[in-house]
Amino acid sequence: MITSIESIWEEFNKPLKSFIQRRIKNDQDVDDILQNVFYKIHSSINSLRDTEKTHAWVYRIARNTIVDFYRAQKYEEGIIELSEDILSETDDESTANDEIAQCVKAMIEYLPESYKQAILLTEFQHLTQKELGERMGLSVSGAKSRVQRARAKLKEMLLGCCQLEFDRLGNVIDYQHKCNDCKFC
Known part of the structure; x- marks a missing residue:
């Protein structure tokens, strides 16, 4: 304290x-x-x-x-x-969110190929998880699991790289890099 x-x-x-x-x-x-x-x-x-x-x-x-x-x-x-x-505080939040988003985009490149494809197709090409499953030959639950695992890996990578501060709505309002030689940010 x-x-x-x-x-x-x-x-x-x-x-x-x-x-x-x-x-x-x-x-x-x-x-x-x-x-x-x-x-x-x-x-x-x-x-x-x-x-x-x-x-x-x-x-x-x-x-x-x-x-x-x-x-x-x-x-x-x-x-x-x-x-x-x-x-507005949302401008501050957007700035931090945008900066962190750039780090996350770089981190996606380090994901295993199946997770990378799941994130790219659902988050950037806006496919539903059902459409993802059809495209990748997975069941709907398999597609959901793949996306959840990919998100969990990204979160782990991000929290290993940065200390984040969130507002009550879950937006990033500030962050600090844990190390100066981060390969992502």
């Missing part, structure tokens, strides 16, 4: 900076926003009721601080328009 500002700094400093850099282009602005995030965390640490939810609480503060940054830019300069994409 994380309860002190020091432990939050140790845990979140680098991941938060990376999170902000994916949304803000200017390095000086990134540093300013990161400082503002930790100031807000420090100021409101006593309002954190459930230390089990520290991760979500910290990233909510970071998202809100980024939105505040764009609002201030729009107000001060009058040139940046806030779009619904910037304000």
Whole structure:
């Protein structure tokens, strides 16, 4: 459990900076926003009721601080328009989901051929599992099993490569590579 500002700094400093850099282009602005995030965390640490939810609480503060940054830019300069994409958390989720999807596509190439075909045909060519079974000479239950096994292998590969953070709907909202020499991402 994380309860002190020091432990939050140790845990979140680098991941938060990376999170902000994916949304803000200017390095000086990134540093300013990161400082503002930790100031807000420090100021409101006593309002954190459930230390089990520290991760979500910290990233909510970071998202809100980024939105505040764009609002201030729009107000001060009058040139940046806030779009619904910037304000919505689903944009953040889509970005992480899209980045992870690229890793998964690379991982598919490493699957055994029968699993690779099952995933490609059902997920990318949108065949039903019944159609997959007909095309590959399998029963419907055999086709379902093949797709489930292929998905399980992909999940195992992904979790071996990355640490993922999900929202309550199961969307990827952030991730960290476990190693720098991952052959997939």
